[in-house]
Amino acid sequence: xxxxxxxxxxxxxxxxxxxxxxxxxxxxxxxxxxxxxxxxxxxxxxxxxxxxxxxxxxxxxxxxxxxxxxxxxxxxxxxxxxxxxxxxxxxxxxxxxxxxxxxxxxxxxxxxxxxxxxxxxxxxxxxxxxxxxxxxxxxxxxxxxxxxxxxxxxxxxxxxxxxxxxxxxxxxxxxxxxxxxxxxxxxxxxxxxxxxxxx
Amino acid sequence: xxxxxxxxxxxxxxxxxxxxxxxxxxxxxxxxxxxxxxxxxxxxxxxxxxxxxxxxxxxxxxxxxxxxxxxxxxxxxxxxxxxxxxxxxxxxxxxxxxxxxxxxxxxxxxxxxxxxxxxxxxxxxxxxxxxxxxxxxxxxxxxxxxxxxxxxxxxxxxxxxxxxxxxxxxxxxxxxxxxxxxxxxxxxxxxxxxxxxxx
Numbered sequence: 404x405x406x407x408x409x410x411x412x413x414x415x416x417x418x419x420x421x422x423x424x425x426x427x428x429x430x431x432x433x434x435x436x437x438x439x440x441x442x443x444x445x446x447x448x449x450x451x452x453x454x455x456x457x458x459x460x461x462x463x464x465x466x467x468x469x470x471x472x473x474x475x476x477x478x479x480x481x482x483x484x485x486x487x488x489x490x491x492x493x494x495x496x497x498x499x500x501x502x503x504x505x506x507x508x509x510x511x512x513x514x515x516x517x518x519x520x521x522x523x524x525x526x527x528x529x530x531x532x533x534x535x536x537x538x539x540x541x542x543x544x545x546x547x548x549x550x551x552x553x554x555x556x557x558x559x560x561x562x563x564x565x566x567x568x569x570x571x572x573x574x575x576x577x578x579x580x581x582x583x584x585x586x587x588x589x590x591x592x593x594x595x596x597x598x599x600x601x602x
Numbered sequence: 603x604x605x606x607x608x609x610x611x612x613x614x615x616x617x618x619x620x621x622x623x624x625x626x627x628x629x630x631x632x633x634x635x636x637x638x639x640x641x642x643x644x645x646x647x648x649x650x651x652x653x654x655x656x657x658x659x660x661x662x663x664x665x666x667x668x669x670x671x672x673x674x675x676x677x678x679x680x681x682x683x684x685x686x687x688x689x690x691x692x693x694x695x696x697x698x699x700x701x702x703x704x705x706x707x708x709x710x711x712x713x714x715x716x717x718x719x720x721x722x723x724x725x726x727x728x729x730x731x732x733x734x735x736x737x738x739x740x741x742x743x744x745x746x747x748x749x750x751x752x753x754x755x756x757x758x759x760x761x762x763x764x765x766x767x768x769x770x771x772x773x774x775x776x777x778x779x780x781x782x783x784x785x786x787x788x789x790x791x792x793x794x795x796x797x798x799x800x801x
Contacts, residue, residue: 529778561787568788569764572771579728588760589767596791599798 408454416454416465419444424466432463464524470511471532475539477501482536485543488552488598494543495590502574503583533567540566547597556601562593569593607653615653615664618643623665631662663723669710670731674738676700681735684742687751687797693742694789701773702782732766739765746796755800761792768792 408416422444426435437459441451455461475482478501481494511532540563547553573586607615621643625634636658640650654660674681677700680693710731739762746752772785 526779529775530781533775533779533784561791564784564787565768565791568771568775568784569767570771571774572767572769572788575770575774576732576767580725580732582729585732585763585767588763589771592760592764592795596795596798599795599800601798 412454415446415450419446419451419454419462420465420469423462424469427463427466437462467511467525467528471528474511474532475535478539482539482543485539486546487550488547491543491547491594495594498570498590499583499587502577502586537563537567544597553597554601557597562597565596566590566593611653614645614649618645618650618653618661619664619668622661623668626662626665636661666710666724666727670727673710673731674734677738681738681742684738685745686749687746690742690746690793694793697769697789698782698786701776701785736762736766743796752796753800756796761796764795765789765792 419440423435423440426439426443430439437448437451440446440462441448451462452458455465478494478497481490481497485491485494511529537560541559544553544557544559544562544566548555548557548559569589569592570586573583573589576585577583618639622634622639625638625642629638636647636650639645639661640647650661651657654664677693677696680689680696684690684693710728736759740758743752743756743758743761743765747754747756747758768788768791769785772782772788775784776782
């Protein structure tokens, strides 16, 4: 249960989370201690425990939520405005560019793997992320249907799931092999399939 | 560089690898010691070091290769005989059933994550696996083209990559959320797209 914070309190908390996220990205969960986090965020021990009473575990959970938010943030504004075919293509390029620049993988998946987060909490964080992501994609597919850029018989949810899976699968294979072409091919195909006639 | 082993030597080595894989699946890499592996495989210390001179690291690498082979094995015979639409559907069902039964994830990805395998070795093991897997899928798509079950204008490689990505992405999301429907929807769509007219 998170307490209600003032605007200033929220800003401080956010600064601590972002500082911790940066350290965890750079050095890995195991190598980051509360003292390191205090040093980069210029916070006192009592401040840290004010915002994160359970200490490191508490803070790392907040970092995981932050990284989940970042997955969406990094795709904005494109992801929030998939209203034309051209905008879908711009989003596709953005996704490929983003993953190509970050070959060692998704900070979120690295983090949740390193954390050994309790299954339930990990499922909730990742599940929420996928739900939000899918929602953006569904809105985008629906917009193409509404404007007549794709057929009225396209199944919005199935198509959005297919596009999302192309990204997660392509990213998984990128991390494992350092090859971006799986992601590029699968995502391009998933979008092209939107325009193919259903039989 | 692996030495050439006699048939008996190969069988013993294989028994050690399979025993170690079983332990690692059950308890995780960190919890498994060489003594545990010796106990379940009934081998002496000198036997173990005969086959794995570098000890645990060496053996775990062999376990990772074994688990990569298992990913293919578990899809056979279906994956090796994707010559008709019906056989593709049987493979699809097999894949979904297999992942549904193993929700905690792919032994291979869990293992490579836990191992902290050197990047180069992990890339080679996973890269080889994906190449073999893709090869089976490409042969299957080509067979459908040859028999006229799908259009002659289907791009074999792109389609096979899309199908493979649906599986890896669906499996990734299954592990993260325990939900099988991403995999089911994405794989079903990827196959259905084979039969849609290109524009």
